[in-house]
Amino acid sequence: MGLPRWIYVPALVGAVFVLLPLVAIVARVHWAEFGSLVTSEGSRAAFWLSLKTSAASTLLCVLLGVPMALVLARRRFRGLALLRSLVLLPLVLPPVVGGLALLYTFGRRGLLGSELDALGIQVAFSTIAVVMAQTFVAMPFLVVSMEGTLRTAGQRYEVVAASLGAAPTTVFRRITLPLVLPGLVSGAVLSFARSLGEFGATITFAGSLQGRTRTLPLEIYLQRETDPDAAVALALVLVVVAVLVIGLARQGRGVL
Amino acid sequence: MISRPLVSVALALAVSLGALSACGDDDSGTGGDGGAAGGEITLTVYAAASLTKTFQEIGAAFEKQHDGVHVEFSFGGSSDLASQLQEGAPADVFASADEANMEKLTGDDLQADEPQDFASNTLEIVTPPDNPAGIASFADLAQDGVNVVVCAPEVPCGAATVKAEDATGVTLSPVSEEQSVTDVLAKVTSGEADAGLVYVTDVAAAGDAVLGVPFPESSDIVNTYPIVALKDSKHGDLAQDFVDLVLGETGQGILEEAGFAQP
Numbered sequence: 402m403g404l405p406r407w408i409y410v411p412a413l414v415g416a417v418f419v420l421l422p423l424v425a426i427v428a429r430v431h432w433a434e435f436g437s438l439v440t441s442e443g444s445r446a447a448f449w450l451s452l453k454t455s456a457a458s459t460l461l462c463v464l465l466g467v468p469m470a471l472v473l474a475r476r477r478f479r480g481l482a483l484l485r486s487l488v489l490l491p492l493v494l495p496p497v498v499g500g501l502a503l504l505y506t507f508g509r510r511g512l513l514g515s516e517l518d519a520l521g522i523q524v525a526f527s528t529i530a531v532v533m534a535q536t537f538v539a540m541p542f543l544v545v546s547m548e549g550t551l552r553t554a555g556q557r558y559e560v561v562a563a564s565l566g567a568a569p570t571t572v573f574r575r576i577t578l579p580l581v582l583p584g585l586v587s588g589a590v591l592s593f594a595r596s597l598g599e600f601g602a603t604i605t606f607a608g609s610l611q612g613r614t615r616t617l618p619l620e621i622y623l624q625r626e627t628d629p630d631a632a633v634a635l636a637l638v639l640v641v642v643a644v645l646v647i648g649l650a651r652q653g654r655g656v657l
Numbered sequence: 658m659i660s661r662p663l664v665s666v667a668l669a670l671a672v673s674l675g676a677l678s679a680c681g682d683d684d685s686g687t688g689g690d691g692g693a694a695g696g697e698i699t700l701t702v703y704a705a706a707s708l709t710k711t712f713q714e715i716g717a718a719f720e721k722q723h724d725g726v727h728v729e730f731s732f733g734g735s736s737d738l739a740s741q742l743q744e745g746a747p748a749d750v751f752a753s754a755d756e757a758n759m760e761k762l763t764g765d766d767l768q769a770d771e772p773q774d775f776a777s778n779t780l781e782i783v784t785p786p787d788n789p790a791g792i793a794s795f796a797d798l799a800q801d802g803v804n805v806v807v808c809a810p811e812v813p814c815g816a817a818t819v820k821a822e823d824a825t826g827v828t829l830s831p832v833s834e835e836q837s838v839t840d841v842l843a844k845v846t847s848g849e850a851d852a853g854l855v856y857v858t859d860v861a862a863a864g865d866a867v868l869g870v871p872f873p874e875s876s877d878i879v880n881t882y883p884i885v886a887l888k889d890s891k892h893g894d895l896a897q898d899f900v901d902l903v904l905g906e907t908g909q910g911i912l913e914e915a916g917f918a919q920p
Contacts (some may be wrong), residue, residue, distance in 0.1 A: 607831025
């Protein structure tokens, strides 16, 4: 069954709209200086910081998001719909607002400020703050992806396993997890990509200091002020990393 | 093989794109100087973020003097604005927070005339009202455990901060380097930072929300603000009138009241 011919026009327009800006970036890169721009001290520090923090926040998203998704998908209680909307809120919240919210919670004068101060923990301006900001914005991606997969997978196998005498943890470990692994992988990839590109919450909550809190998007934003060539070069690096990440994810089935 | 429906859809898209791009030109420029065509004239002024309050006052005074003219401002980081103008953004006047960003424009020959200096600004240490870290001098900022926030060296206030470090011989270890002076101020007013380095005009504008701690070496490190009318402006005479107002008694009075110094 073929597609109607006219479908190709808006599809083409959409594709061009998304791809043309990428072409524009590649066209602006000064290839002669690309190597030195990308390997400068600031660029390398930002790159490794971005990778480290994104990996950490993806791990956190998985550790916290999978249980949340399980509860949301498999349990029924009053207020479930409301809870789901609230948990998915960071998805629609402007990242800067997310950063402000984190500041008002964990900042010096925040909700938990005095308790953290007493424990001698300073969260703001630290790499931990970067991970927290990224986790906050990326968590909904994992939860949404997992919830969908869990619903589709159904509970037949778990029920059978339980009736055969398996404890809940064994059921979870040996039946549920392997079943939803593709969805978990694609959700984790989405979270990683979102963490990598996170800007608004990071700059509001964590600040910007080379090696400690200045991730790649922040470095690009800063370089844009004085060295647009460096900004374009780093932007291309981010694009390449994003394409690689999505390409790797395609190995597994699921959302991507 | 392209069928007729495809061609018509493609043509429709092309026509609507063309119409959309023509839309933007109708707002300003067709009236000409003096408001002859019966519509309001919009004068677009790009100015550094630190000039927000003062220029809005000057704009109001300009509108009173010139009937039928509306002044539209775009405030932002000077380098952001300069980049936009270099990429062809339509504007009539540009006022920058330092000469380096004005040079970006003159390098591309976008100015109608020679840029003129209209104000200058110096740095001041700023702390929360209760001054929790007990900052009394520039050297105090380098003490252990003090959370200092400064502008990144790439922006005008950050370049001035680096000069201040050279002049005092004190090297700071900030916990964050922000993109603009208003971000630094925000971190201090919210209590996250113990101290920051901002312009004297920002301290004056923040009033009771902060405490200003001047330091003597600041008077040697001056950011000079130049202003110029733009060559591609569709209201060349009005643009020059605005520049003259800023340089004249009214403008200078408003700037002085806000804490700006003579250029």
